[in-house]
Amino acid sequence: MKRSVTFLVVAVLALGVIAATFAQTKNKSDPRVASILSDLGLTYKVNTSGNYAITYDEGNDRTQVVYVMSGTDTYQGIEIREIWSIAGNFDSEPDATQLLDLMKESAKNKIGDWALEEQDDGTYLLFYTIKTPVKIDNAAFKMELQFAADVADEQEKAIFDTDDN
Numbered sequence: 466m467k468r469s470v471t472f473l474v475v476a477v478l479a480l481g482v483i484a485a486t487f488a489q490t491k492n493k494s495d496p497r498v499a500s501i502l503s504d505l506g507l508t509y510k511v512n513t514s515g516n517y518a519i520t521y522d523e524g525n526d527r528t529q530v531v532y533v534m535s536g537t538d539t540y541q542g543i544e545i546r547e548i549w550s551i552a553g554n555f556d557s558e559p560d561a562t563q564l565l566d567l568m569k570e571s572a573k574n575k576i577g578d579w580a581l582e583e584q585d586d587g588t589y590l591l592f593y594t595i596k597t598p599v600k601i602d603n604a605a606f607k608m609e610l611q612f613a614a615d616v617a618d619e620q621e622k623a624i625f626d627t628d629d630n
Contacts, residue, residue: 495535497599498546502533505607509533521614527628529618531610537599544599548609549580550617553625555589563624567591574616576609591624593617 494515502509502517510518517533534547555563559581571578577595584590593616595609621630 493535495537498533498535501603501606505603507607507610519610521611521618523614523618527618527622529614529621530630531614531617533610545596546599547594547596548577548613549592549594550613551630552591552593552617552620553627553630554584555591557587558589559591567620570616570620577613577616579620591620593620 492513492515494511494517498517499509499511502519507519512518512532515535517535519531519533521529521531523529529550531548531550534549537544537546539545559567564581567579576597577593580592580594582590582592593613595613597606597609601609617630618628621627
């Protein structure tokens with residue numbers, strides 16, 4: 466039973482990573498994102514991949530970076546964009562208990578979920594991801610950005626006891 470739960474958890478997390486990989490199809494920044502972020506009064510930077518990075522003040526001398534992908538995917542005519550925020554890096558593959566805890570949290574959250582990506586150096590990047598329609602009102606988009614920051618920062622503090630992201 467324990468082995469099948471571990472397999473299920475790893476399989477679901479792997480699907481999230483695959484979806485995140487397909488979302489990164491362009492290296493050019495999307496001016497629609499810049500327009501929304503400017504309208505919201507948010508300060509941002511564009512990285513070399515053309516994605517947008519917004520740094521949030523999480524209080525208590527903590528910050529959290531949220532990324533907005535420029536590349537989009539389309540599903541049944543709906544253009545989808547990914548928002549994500551890094552919680553931290555595991556030095557090795559997380560254990561089944563850690564993965565199960567993250568899956569349980571994902572089930573409670575109404576938007577977004579946890580994803581895990583193995584890095585070239587053998588570490589595992591843990592990040593919170595929200596897939597959202599490109600055509601979303603600015604207030605809802607702003608809420609999603611803040612939600613990603615809050616959730617990722619909470620786990621960064623709880624799991625990794627750092628403020629690196």
